Amino acid sequence: MPAFALEPEQEKWCDQVRELAAGRLRALAAVGEPGLINRPLVTALGDAGLLGRVFPVAGEAGVSALDLCLLRESLARECTEAETALALQGLGAYPVVQSGTRAQREEWLPEVVAGRAVPAFALSEPDAGSDAAALALSAEADGPGRWRLSGEKCWISNAPHADFYSVFARTGQDRGARGITAFLVPAGRPGLSGEPLALLSPHPIGTVVFDGVPVTAADLLGEPGAGFGVAMRTLNLFRPSVGAFAVGMAQAALDAALAHAARRTAFGGPLKDLQSVSHQLAEMATRTEAARLLVHAAAAAYDRGAPDIAKRAAMAKLLATETAQCVVDAAVQIHGARALQRGHLLEHLYREVRAPRIYEGATEVQRTIVAKELYR
DSSP states (O other): OOTTOOOHHHHHHHHHHHHHIIIIIHHHHHTSOTTSOOHHHHHHHHHTTTGGGTSOOTTOSOOOHHHHHHHHHHHHHHOHHHHHHHHHHHHHHHHHHHHOOHHHHHHHHHHHHHTSSOEEEEOOBTTBSSOGGGOOOEEEEOSTTEEEEEEEEEEEETTTSOSEEEEEEEOSSOOTTTTEEEEEEETTOTTEEEEEOOOSSOOSEEEEEEEEEEEEGGGBSSSTTBHHHHHHHHHHHHHHHHHHHHHHHHHHHHHHHHHHHHHOEETTEEGGGSHHHHHHHHHHHHHHHHHHHHHHHHHHHHHTTOTTHHHHHHHHHHHHHHHHHHHHHHHHHHHGGGGGSTTOHHHHHHHHTTGGGTTTSOHHHHHHHHHHHHTO
């Protein structure tokens, strides 16, 4: 299938996801407590079968990155909280999908897909955000096949109330990516604690503190010393879909701006007849569509196993998140003061749209990746 054209059944499925999000999921999001995991919303995503689209069916090699992008964009256009809840289920559990043991997958993945278990992707630290290879969480040997984790993770989505964590720690003395190992750490392990953080947009996010938390060889995700690859392979899948989330928000903002400009009168006619407004709308629409096409192209490249997926994923996230920021800001400007009122769609999107330019690799990191890949 060409990356620039969706099949009719794909379009129909996206419409169905939007209908579900606008109805049942938005109502559940509205009654959730800001800053905490909305477990009824996560369960509803599982009941609707949407979480099942994020994970490969038993016996299949993997999930479709394009399906993931279409799903995230469709949810984001109607309910950003539902989109984020779904994305975090995938991000937190995908290290288990790709690198977990059979026992780990059988224990946790059915619960994640059903929305009964909530995972977390624990990579970032207070001094290791964009430079993920600089992480300092230590895994000190405590006998054959045993370690104790000591240190802190920060800006971790679903923390500190997740049911398990995909944790990346340093098991060797090598600097950089070498010596990093991935572990599956269930909540409730001795020495594991944390606290929530309050952000501009109230997502469930917090810190995780490891005070000699015991882990064994049975908790390994992949081989010792190969954890950085586990993290990067997960991000290569999810980075294009972060772009899809951004495109969904941009499209929601554009739709709102188009409707407002058609009905709002000023200077003797509707706003849309003012060239300054109509040209802005045209620019917003063009940039949103360009971002969407780049996201779809990156996802299609991932699905066919293209060798340049790191570059394509970085390009997609870079363009889409920067575009969404511009489109939402322009939509606010077209609406004027009413868009700044608490509870307005654009006030909500204005707070939501800022974070994707930072997480899963900030804009500057994406530019660095693209530049390096150009010379590879």
